[in-house]
Amino acid sequence: MKDNNANTGxxxxxxxxxxxxxxxxxxxxxxxxxxxxxxxxxxVGRLIRYRQADIDRWIDDNTINPIE
Structure with a gap:
C-alpha cells in the first residue's frame, strides 16, 4: 500500500x-x-486536515525574537 502523503509531499x-x-x-x-x-x-470530503508545512510556517511567523 502506497503512502499518499509521501507521494504528494x-x-x-x-x-x-x-x-x-x-x-x-x-x-x-x-x-x-x-x-x-x-x-x-x-x-477532504467532510474531514478537516492541516498541512505540516502550514503549521511550521505559522510557528515561524508567530515567533518573536528579542532584540539583541
Missing part, C-alpha cells in the same frame, strides 16, 4: 494532532476555522 494532520503539536485545545482550531483566521486548512 504533504503531511496532513488531524485537528487533534495539530492541536497537540501547538499545545492548544481542538476547540481553538475549530474557532479559528469558523472565523477564517490563523491556520490554513484542507478539507
Amino acid at each position: 504533504h503531511n496532513l494532520l488531524t485537528p487533534g494532532q495539530t492541536a497537540e503539536q501547538l499545545n492548544i485545545p481542538v476547540s481553538t482550531l475549530s474557532r479559528w476555522r469558523s472565523e477564517r483566521r490563523e491556520l490554513p486548512y484542507v478539507t
